[in-house]
Amino acid sequence: MKITVAGAGNVGLVTAVCFAEAGHQVTCIDTQREKIEMLENGHSPFFEPGLEPLLEKNLSKGQLCFTTDQNHAYSEAEVIFLAVGTPEKRDGSVDLSYIYAATYTIAHTIKNNVIVCTKSTVPVGTNDMIKQIFQQRKPRHLRVDVVSNPEFLREGSAVMDFFLGDRIVIGVDNPEAASIMEQLYLPLKIPLIQTDIRSAEMIKYASNAFLATKISFINEIANLCEKVEANIEEVAYGMGMDKRIGTSYLQAGIGYGGSCFPKDTKALIQLAGNVRHPFELLESVIKVNQQQHSLLVKKAMELLGPLKGKKAALLGLAFKPETDDIRDAVSLTIIKELLEEGSIVTAYDPIAITNAHNLIGNSIEYTTNIRQALKGADFAIIATEWDQIKHLPLFTYPDYMKEPIVLDGRNCYSLKDIEQYPITYVSIGRPTITNVKPAEQH
Ligand code: UDX
Numbered sequence: 001m002k003i004t005v006a007g008a009g010n011v012g013l014v015t016a017v018c019f020a021e022a023g024h025q026v027t028c029i030d031t032q033r034e035k036i037e038m039l040e041n042g043h044s045p046f047f048e049p050g051l052e053p054l055l056e057k058n059l060s061k062g063q064l065c066f067t068t069d070q071n072h073a074y075s076e077a078e079v080i081f082l083a084v085g086t087p088e089k090r091d092g093s094v095d096l097s098y099i100y101a102a103t104y105t106i107a108h109t110i111k112n113n114v115i116v117c118t119k120s121t122v123p124v125g126t127n128d129m130i131k132q133i134f135q136q137r138k139p140r141h142l143r144v145d146v147v148s149n150p151e152f153l154r155e156g157s158a159v160m161d162f163f164l165g166d167r168i169v170i171g172v173d174n175p176e177a178a179s180i181m182e183q184l185y186l187p188l189k190i191p192l193i194q195t196d197i198r199s200a201e202m203i204k205y206a207s208n209a210f211l212a213t214k215i216s217f218i219n220e221i222a223n224l225c226e227k228v229e230a231n232i233e234e235v236a237y238g239m240g241m242d243k244r245i246g247t248s249y250l251q252a253g254i255g256y257g258g259s260c261f262p263k264d265t266k267a268l269i270q271l272a273g274n275v276r277h278p279f280e281l282l283e284s285v286i287k288v289n290q291q292q293h294s295l296l297v298k299k300a301m302e303l304l305g306p307l308k309g310k311k312a313a314l315l316g317l318a319f320k321p322e323t324d325d326i327r328d329a330v331s332l333t334i335i336k337e338l339l340e341e342g343s344i345v346t347a348y349d350p351i352a353i354t355n356a357h358n359l360i361g362n363s364i365e366y367t368t369n370i371r372q373a374l375k376g377a378d379f380a381i382i383a384t385e386w387d388q389i390k391h392l393p394l395f396t397y398p399d400y401m402k403e404p405i406v407l408d409g410r411n412c413y414s415l416k417d418i419e420q421y422p423i424t425y426v427s428i429g430r431p432t433i434t435n436v437k438p439a440e441q442h
Pocket of ligand 1: 151152153154155156208211215248249250251252253254255256257258259260261319320
């Protein structure tokens, strides 16, 4: 099929490349010329494991092309995916200006009947507005079907999630559009759910809100574990054996970040507010998550007293491993708080430094070398569970730090391993290991 994807961001680019890989003829359009030029040269503007090889392969096969030209992108397309940004506004509502701008452009440019699929995460009811715009603006003789087709891609595993996702959700209001979407997706052999448009829009928000709720729940249980001397790793393991609970999204830590959970949970609160339905549970999920972000700096102050002038090694800038994305990363909250306390911060990250530096400038030092960050540090805070941190030999901490005090926001290490080293180790939902030098043990 001839597919066009509007938007070459984390969702749009993965969708375009993967549909090309699946054998479709794909055009991806974006308004940012420098991004399109980068993509035409086979380079992705963001890190996503496995994406670039597929990008280069499908570019060279002529299966995929990039453009800023609206006519080139929309006039011949059979299916158009809206994958433009829907960022959060200051009041927590969703900025739909890019969605509507793309919709108007498509309405004025199409030359054939087309299916327009909204892949971007949009509040319930948005696709009805998109339909109205097409009814008012499209050429009279053309037919435009609007479909809701939310995505469930996780950054860092988006290519895998595209081909091995748990389900495809299609919100559609007529059988012809439904059968075309089936033709498009059935070769992926992923369970396909066809439902009405509003339910499809809600499935996306409800899914992300539930995952965020699961994370805040396990974090609250972790906070309780610390007070009753239980161990959250054991608790989460025991809980997850129950198939009704499941093992995933029970990893206690300093809370969720990223471009989705924080934005989508606030958007759902807004949506509920608009229909005068106070969503108290979700408000608590957000509140718990924000408190979790500040846990480690508080604990550092309890351990070390005032942090003014103290050297902090911050390990991990990206909001999660295997991405260079720092949007709403917990590291940003930690850096802000450390600087407010007058601490001197050196941050380590393998790939997110450029994005972090663009956002926070030279108020901190940056390094892609963990040992460099740890050198002479009074304490270390782990904000992202990069493999490079998880597999760091533990003697590195006492070898390089002035004071081997490690506050681990992602429970990277087992307590048994830590106990073998002269490290003071604070983690989430588990007992603190004090700095007992082996020589002092007998
Ligand atoms: C999420 C949803 O998983 C995905 O389906 C949706 O399409 C987009 O939003 P993403 O935000 O990319 O994906 O990453 P995810 O792996 O879900 O992690 C989100 C945040 O939750 C990260 O900050 C991560 O550190 C945190 N997290 C995740 C936990 O704190 N504990 C967990 O057990 C899992």
